[in-house]
Amino acid sequence: MEAGYEPIADDEIIYRRVPESTGWYDPASQTLSLPAFAPRKDDISGISVSRAKYKTIEQAAQGRPGKSYYVAVLKAADIRQAGMAIEPRPEIPGGIDPSHAEITDLNAANRKEDMTLERQQRLVELCLEVKGPYHTAAE
Amino acid sequence: MLDIINQRSLISPPMETAVDTGADRDLPATSDTRSRWRTDWQNLIDQLTKWLQNPELVEDEGVDPPSTTILRLAIDYAERFRDEGFPPPGKIMPDPDGGIIFERRHNGTREEFHFWDDGSIEYVLFSGGRLVERCEV
Numbered sequence: 001m002e003a004g005y006e007p008i009a010d011d012e013i014i015y016r017r018v019p020e021s022t023g024w025y026d027p028a029s030q031t032l033s034l035p036a037f038a039p040r041k042d043d044i045s046g047i048s049v050s051r052a053k054y055k056t057i058e059q060a061a062q063g064r065p066g067k068s069y070y071v072a073v074l075k076a077a078d079i080r081q082a083g084m085a086i087e088p089r090p091e092i093p094g095g096i097d098p099s100h101a102e103i104t105d106l107n108a109a110n111r112k113e114d115m116t117l118e119r120q121q122r123l124v125e126l127c128l129e130v131k132g133p134y135h136t137a138a139e
Numbered sequence: 140m141l142d143i144i145n146q147r148s149l150i151s152p153p154m155e156t157a158v159d160t161g162a163d164r165d166l167p168a169t170s171d172t173r174s175r176w177r178t179d180w181q182n183l184i185d186q187l188t189k190w191l192q193n194p195e196l197v198e199d200e201g202v203d204p205p206s207t208t209i210l211r212l213a214i215d216y217a218e219r220f221r222d223e224g225f226p227p228p229g230k231i232m233p234d235p236d237g238g239i240i241f242e243r244r245h246n247g248t249r250e251e252f253h254f255w256d257d258g259s260i261e262y263v264l265f266s267g268g269r270l271v272e273r274c275e276v
Contacts, residue, residue, distance in 0.1 A: 021199050023231075023232040026230070033230075033232060035235060040236055063201075064199060064200040067200065112255075122268075
């Protein structure tokens with residue numbers, strides 16, 4: 001099977017990028033806020049995450065040039081045990097990214113539902129650690 | 140709206156009402172607390188005003204900046220909360236879609252006033268990690 005299309009194993013480590021500029025992670029209190037896992041209007045099929053087996057944490061943190069990002073670290077099994085599905089989604093706009101995956105139960109269609117808020121809260125609780133911030137070099 | 144909001148713990152009555160006598164309202168400690176809250180609110184209002192003047196401060200990959208309308212709405216509520224003497228949130232942050240959230244954590248609870256990008260406003264209360272209250276303001 002082509003890299004990135006195989007099912008995500010329970011023991012896989014999952015990264016979620018968190019922009020430093022938003023204040024969604026407070027390094028002083030080491031607390032994440034719910035928007036770190038909030039689906040956007042364009043998250044049609046789920047919120048994006050990265051698979052650690054295909055990306056270093058520094059690579060997962062790369063974003064807009066000149067900006068910095070934290071990375072929240074989770075385990076696939078914990079996400080599933082909390083009742084959420086996580087699926088490989090290597091096809092992204094502009095090409096293939098084997099590391100790209102989605103937590104499909106958090107998506108644009110349900111972004112304002114109570115269950116979605118509760119799931120965001122659950123992911124905050126399940127976060128193993130937050131690393132960073134990592135700076136994306138200016139172009 | 141304030142009738143509704145007065146029932147919420149985020150903006151629970153000022154500390155002096157715990158000793159509900161007129162004389163106690165002027166105790167120095169109470170005065171200090173209210174003064175500090177007012178200062179904290181003003182700092183948050185200043186932060187929102189900076190975002191209003193420079194939306195790029197909030198814009199990021201996966202984060203749309205709040206519109207002028209939403210920022211003005213949030214500033215308006217923040218000024219009202221400040222003037223009513225309510226305790227300030229610990230932080231103000233954007234949501235990913237152009238909304239703004241006032242968040243306050245207190246004694247194992249997490250409270251949010253969420254100004255959505257469409258102009259709707261919600262109050263949300265988590266206690267012990269569970270969603271216990273959610274309503275439109």
